Amino acid sequence: MHAVRLHTFGPAENLRHEEAPDPVPGPGQVRIAVGAAGVHLLDTALREGAADQLPFALPELPITVGREVAGVVDAVGDGVEESWLGRRVAAHLGLVNAGYAEFAVREVEALHPLPDEVAFDTAVAMVGTGRTALAILHLAELTADDVVLVTAAAGGIGTLLVQAAKNAGATVVGAAGGADKVERVRALGADVAVDYDVPEWPELVREALHGREVTVALDGVGGAPGRAALELIGFGGRLLLFGWSAGTVTELSAQDLYDRMLQVTVALGPRLLTVPGGLRGAQDRAIAEAAAGRLVPAVTRFPLRDAAAAHRALQSRGTVGKVVLIP
Numbered sequence: 001m002h003a004v005r006l007h008t009f010g011p012a013e014n015l016r017h018e019e020a021p022d023p024v025p026g027p028g029q030v031r032i033a034v035g036a037a038g039v040h041l042l043d044t045a046l047r048e049g050a051a052d053q054l055p056f057a058l059p060e061l062p063i064t065v066g067r068e069v070a071g072v073v074d075a076v077g078d079g080v081e082e083s084w085l086g087r088r089v090a091a092h093l094g095l096v097n098a099g100y101a102e103f104a105v106r107e108v109e110a111l112h113p114l115p116d117e118v119a120f121d122t123a124v125a126m127v128g129t130g131r132t133a134l135a136i137l138h139l140a141e142l143t144a145d146d147v148v149l150v151t152a153a154a155g156g157i158g159t160l161l162v163q164a165a166k167n168a169g170a171t172v173v174g175a176a177g178g179a180d181k182v183e184r185v186r187a188l189g190a191d192v193a194v195d196y197d198v199p200e201w202p203e204l205v206r207e208a209l210h211g212r213e214v215t216v217a218l219d220g221v222g223g224a225p226g227r228a229a230l231e232l233i234g235f236g237g238r239l240l241l242f243g244w245s246a247g248t249v250t251e252l253s254a255q256d257l258y259d260r261m262l263q264v265t266v267a268l269g270p271r272l273l274t275v276p277g278g279l280r281g282a283q284d285r286a287i288a289e290a291a292a293g294r295l296v297p298a299v300t301r302f303p304l305r306d307a308a309a310a311h312r313a314l315q316s317r318g319t320v321g322k323v324v325l326i327p
Contacts, residue, residue: 011050066099226250
């Protein structure tokens with residue numbers, strides 16, 4: 001098979017599309033003929049060898065990168081029913097990095113059977129990014145009375161948060177970087193869409209809301225945009241932090257909490273494990289939401305051989321939604 005292998009930590013060019021042995025499923029495992037593989041910011045940190053940005057230890061090289069796959073089961077290991085053969089499935093590979101390939105193996109209990117109406121790239125987006133979005137939404141407890149501000153609203157998580165907030169009946173403000181992304185956010189149904197590359201964007205939000213205040217901010221950007229989002233929240237509002245793609249976390253102090261009586265939640269890591277059913281339950285619900293058409297992930301596709309280009313585009317924020325590789 002062909003796979004994208006990493007032999008040395010470093011720039012995107014270190015990702016090499018090359019021949020690799022076909023994996024063989026062990027006891028309790030299946031092999032998946034991959035139809036789509038997810039690309040995650042954690043993959044870029046792993047490729048760079050940035051141990052301080054990873055929730056796991058750096059592995060010994062070489063490795064095949066990748067954490068999420070969807071495709072068709074084409075082989076089963078000992079103890080696995082042959083009825084799995086030919087079934088469309090998605091799987092999160094957890095801490096194993098082996099998704100950027102034409103074949104991947106996973107334990108059968110980790111599989112999510114896919115209905116025919118869920119495409120492989122959609123499934124990859126929902127089993128990874130979608131599960132995180134649903135866990136964030138569970139913690140946010142949005143209602144029709146909320147005014148919800150979503151930063152990075154054109155990103156993989158952001159696009160789903162905008163749709164879900166609209167589904168809840170909330171008024172939605174989507175902030176994204178660049179005119180093209182703002183138009184995509186508006187097309188998702190956001191009531192207000194603004195470009196946070198424009199310095200006066202917070203004032204544009206205030207004008208557009210005509211005196212209403214943000215009640216909930218969902219912030220995965222951090223840095224200056226995250227701070228500006230915090231300052232738009234009204235008295236007694238909620239702030240959920242789930243990332244810092246700007247490079248630094250949103251700056252806040254105990255004084256901010258007292259001044260605005262804010263409720264602040266970090267929706268990351270172990271906190272997400274507290275949602276009903278854990279991450280497995282969130283994955284199931286995410287795929288079900290996609291199958292029902294209630295949530296439609298945005299996807300940017302690259303051929304498997306162009307994994308390096310996918311990494312560069314993701315890190316430069318030149319993509320919309322979830323980045324996937326197609327073997």
